[in-house]
Amino acid sequence: MRRLSLLVLALAAHTAFAAPAPTRIPDDALRTAAVLREQALADDTGWKVVESLTTEIGPRIAGSEADARAVAWAQAKFRELGFDRVWTEPVSFPKWERRSEKAEVLGTHAQPLAITALGGSPGGTVEAEVVRFADLAALQAAPAGSLAGKIAFVDYQMIAARDGRGYGPGGAVRSRGPSEAIRKGAIGFVMRSAGTDSHRVPHTGITRYDEGLTPVPSAALSVPDANQLARLVARGPVRIRLALDCGWDGEYTSHNVIGEITGRSLPKEVVVIGGHLDSWDLGTGAVDDAAGVGITMAAGHLIGKLKRAPKRSIRVVAFANEEQGLYGGRAYADKYGDDLKLHQIAAESDFGAGRIYAFNTGSPAPEGSREATRQIAGALAPLGIEYAPTQGGPGPDIGPIAAKGGAWAWLAQDGSDYFDLHHTADDTLDKIDPQALAQNVAAYTVFAYLAAEAEGDFGSRPKEAGAGK
Structure with missing residues (x-):
């Protein structure tokens, strides 16, 4: 009897200290993602959002009157697209004028x-x-x-x-x-x-x-x-x-604008996607970064139309003043950096509207989520997206929270002609290919949905003091 008790205790200790099960994506979620992928390719919400922002607001340099109109526009657009929760968070910075x-x-x-x-x-x-x-x-x-x-x-x-x-x-x-x-x-x-x-x-x-x-x-x-x-x-x-x-x-206070599709069983845990709302003042900020705002708003909208919400919440952030110093991304990280375990993973679209060609994820503890990353990559493969397990990094506004230990995803856009347009008067709506934009929406929709449905996490962990970046 004593030997049996010791054996039971040993098994219990082994179970207590065993490595957690690898993160994986359920089969039914993969089937739903395949349907979402095709719906997104045929959907024009992303294009409509970009057209609306660049036409109704136009150039929106941080701190300008147009910046304030863009914040109001984003709140209204999130509500129009059916997001359950919409709110703003203040972001202050010095104001520069041309x-x-x-x-x-x-x-x-x-x-x-x-x-x-x-x-x-x-x-x-x-x-x-x-x-x-x-x-x-x-x-x-x-x-x-x-x-x-x-x-x-x-x-x-x-x-x-x-x-x-x-x-x-x-x-x-x-x-x-x-x-x-x-x-x-x-x-x-x-x-x-x-x-x-x-x-x-x-x-x-x-x-x-x-x-x-x-x-x-x-x-x-x-x-x-x-x-x-x-x-x-x-x-x-x-x-x-x-x-x-x-x-x-002087100083100016703008806002991060946030829309959320509430998760069904783990609503406090979030998958974060987004782009930055501000632009420079020479063009209308179409590829930099109305495209990112449109792509991620549309992805959240399409996931929100499902009859069964994903397990975790989908949070879309229109970041303030990325152009002059990542002010919105830094403010977000300051506010939520202590809640990293509630941040499943984050990704930002801020490299134009060229087709996405590669995918990867990263975090301080990525080992347990490699299988889930491979599964998401498989769901993205029909879009012409390769799995690149040794490449990538967080987007600009995601960088600050990733530096604190947040998990990130990299959806690499083809930027072959991005710097023909970047920060110029030529950054206008006509430079965006609607079909390439739809491919981006499909990729972000699939990624965000599957990350929200994953059994397990992607390794968001607070970094230890003195740990490398």
Whole structure:
């Protein structure tokens, strides 16, 4: 009897400390997802949402009157699409305004230049000789004081790629170039746009000035104008005048707008999908990021039409002010970072409207959810989406909560032409292919539904202090 008791105790201890069962997707959920996938491909809700936002609101730079109208629009649209719960959460940030901008070559070869102020630039008019640098490294290598009284021109050419890998070095010129130029003595900064097009439309975007430096007027040239200026510099000294009327103007409070489809049995646990509501002010913010808002609103709407709600809630977030510093994503992570176990997984659509070609998930503890990830990948395969188990990462606004330990999903969009349009006046509705948009909606619908139905989790865990990012 004693031996039997010991055996029972040993078995109980083994059960208590055994690894949890791997996360998996039930067969009936996979069958429902297959039906949802086909419904989404034939549905035009995503297109209608994008058309509505870009037409009725248009450009919506953070802190503008249009920003406020976009928040009201998003609340109304969530309700129109049948979301059970709709609410807003405040997001505060400094307000930057663009009023006017102009640049021109002076002297023998006088001519206008197509430019746009970089977000965060101060206003002011500077007139000086241009010094050209092939890339950021060349500017960094310039001797101290060598740009005193001059305007730095960084002429780095971005390369197009499906995964947008060229944006890393291109974006670094915009974010770090002005501060480097100031340290060398420059009174102004211009750059070849961080873009891959050949149109005479410059690309804006946020820049930062290192602490302790006095900001100088900073702008981006369109790609053809950068080519033109480079040719002129090759002929001899060139002076330009850069006149910007822009700058910071106090604080502003916008909002994350959230819609939720309530889960049937675990309503406090959420699958989060979304895009960012703000845009830059040059175009109408169609690919960046009305598309992401439309894709994820439509996915939530289609899941909400099911007769039987998913096990967990589907939460769609229209994030505030992503463009100037991930303010909405950071505010969301600050609010919900202590509830990571209630966040099943999160994904953001913020890379245009090209077809999704790859899928993966990640988290601090991904091992137990690999089978479920493979099952979701299988349900996405008919859409032309590959399983990429060693690739990917969280979207921009998902990054802050992922950094705290939240699980993320990566639905990789084809960005081959994304940086032709990014942050320009060309970012308009006509650039979106409705069929590609529908494929995105189908992918997000399938992913979100199956993640919500999973038996088990995807590894959201608070990261230990000092753990790597």
